[in-house]
Amino acid sequence: MGPSKGGLEPIGAWASAGGDVIQDALVAIRNHLGMEVAYFSEFIGGRTVFRRVDAPGLEHLIKVGDSHALDDVYCNHILAGRLPELIADTSLVVLAREMPITAAVPIGSHISIAIRLLDGTPFGMFCCLSPRPIPSLNERDLATMRVFAGLAARQVNAGLQQRRDAQQIHGRITAVIAAEEYDIVLQPIFDLQSRTVISCEALCRFRALPYRSPDKWFKDATDAGLGCELELAVLRTTLAVFPLLPCSISLSVNASPELVISGRLSDLIPAQYADRTIIEITEHASVSSYAELHAQLAPLKQLGVKVAVDDAGAGYSGLQHIVQLGPDIIKMDMSLTRAIDTDPARRALASAMVFYAREMGSRIVAEGIETTEELSTLKLLGADRGQGYLLGKPGNIAALGAACTATHRAAA
Template sequence: MRQAIWNRLARPDAGEASLSEDLQSLLYSLRRHLGMDVAFISEFCEGRRVLRVVDAGGSAECPKQGHSDPQEASYCRKIVDHDLSGIIPDASLHPVTRAMPVTRELNIGAYLGVPLQDASGEVFGTFCCYRHLPDASLDRRDLALLRIVADIAGRQIEKRFRERREEDAILARIEQVLEREAVAIVYQPIYHLGQRRVVGYESLARFSAEPYRTPDVWFAEARRVGAGERLEMLALRQALAALEAFPESRYLAFNVSPDHVISGAVARALAGRESSRIVLEVTEHDRIEDYAAFREAVAPLRARGVRLAIDDAGAGYASFQHILELDADILKLDISLIRELHRDRRRRALAASLIAFARTIGCEVIAEGVECREELETLREHGVNKVQGYHIGRPMPLEAALGFAPADG
């Protein structure tokens, strides 16, 4: 038989807590409706019947979660093996149950139980309830209700099991990348139109592991399995290693998650680095639950000369919230604003408003996603001096970035 489901769900997280709460609620409702004293979900594991979720209204007499018995000594196994019916109105009168020690140990009077199955039809446990006194009123309708509720519970458990199995596979991939430090960094140039030179680079992570996944998927999956900080800090350290290779007149920009700024992980990674050449970018896609905590965490870095940029400005509500809350040094106009800027008056109007706003608050503007000469010229007309995008240069390895000179600026 496969590995026990609850062993696969043994890593605590919010998802598992939610599952336990949902199952507890199901048991409570069922127990109250049927007038039972105890309801539980069991799992068959290594020859034993283990109680995984139990509801008994706080009764001290009931077995606790984790209680186990040999499978062959339990009602659960006998119900699954069809040695017992799922309805037992009086366990003291039934020829099988009256001789079983568990009947006296748990003070079972009346009992209802049905198997729990996964999506393949394999039985992995039972969904049961009992009361301490006999109940001659139990009938097939009660058993039918139990089966319906058990089916709901089984689907919930199976869904979480599949999610956990998927998360285990994700974590294995992430751990392999972390162990091998298999993150490649490429650098996209940021060009100053007035000075006609490259003034900085945005560092971007790339992953070569198969099957191919875009970097945003890698980082999102790492966050899902609790490895987000480790993967992001690996990418940050890899990118920082190139800082000394670039001329002192050029800076490096890094995408960082607000949570990792607040936790202090970013500050630890930047310790001892030349802060005035570092820009931290917070993107539209990163929610900040506590702006005050973020400002407090980033303040010592900014005092050392680290600059703060809001990436993807104009892409959605979150970027505008960042603009209002963070007092950033740099505003990066999102590609969704820049694309076809020379042809779309609505985009030009919004871009012009953001540019004017940035000037008012003393914030520098960088336009990213510049992909053609016409877009560049329109930005120049609006007074934007710094641009980034395929028209200037694609993300490239360090060696190519060191010798890069744009053909069109």
């Protein structure tokens, strides 16, 4: 019998989501059988390692992380059929009686069920034992034990599947970063009064098939612990377009609060383009510390970098996030823009946001403008700037240049 593959190191992560089912099962079965010790183990490198233990008052004998060589314990013998799963009195079973561990612990009674992976490979054991013989243990108790062991097996297999999925995602994200399997497109942002392009937002489009939206890629990267790495890779590619942009155009890039707080963003922004750089901090992610966020943004703002709140009105903490951040630019989410010409509630919220921006010296960018009616209403409400398919679709640097030329000619 070989050790299980991959181990169960992340068990705590997936067990904590719905409570530790395995630990609860150990407590329940130990109390039901009236035995002193219950444990759940994993086979690793020829040893059985205790992953979960319930042994009140006996922590000096057994605790999580302890291990024994498989040759010294009952496990191999039970798997091979040389020992029964249920031993009511070890003194009556020759092999058990002769094993040194029986007297050393001591073990008077023992009941154990193998935990197996979906392919049948032994993973570990679900076990109860007592220093006393318990003659009353019977087949009904063994059946009950199997039920609880089955719960543990399902948790193990689910956890290992989660690990395999996570490893697959990690590999996929790593490959995307290494091969730069994404493109950067630029969507123009207009001054709504002059209808000229004054800035653009860089948007990421992933090439890998099947197509998945950028938010799914970034979520996967975050779940795999590669969120900042993917952001940094995309930002490096994005900021490289600065020399190609018209000198009058600012570049708006997206950054998570986590990335900003990490301090790794400041090294990416070229000093000569700092006053044309806008950092959009998404409202869909929580901020662990506004003090740390401001500490990292302060030197960037001194260089001329502007800060925007992205998706305002649709994200994590609403107006509180805007107040705490004190942005130069507030990007009104498309959920407020959409049908604003016919929805009094949206108009009221947008109007309040415009008023707040004026009072605080910020600019409003209305996102997702798709109809002339929406555009007219936003202009009447006092929105400074706009972005959306009606005004200009995302495209390459040449398309942005053409949009800039066309709007400046029209304005002239």
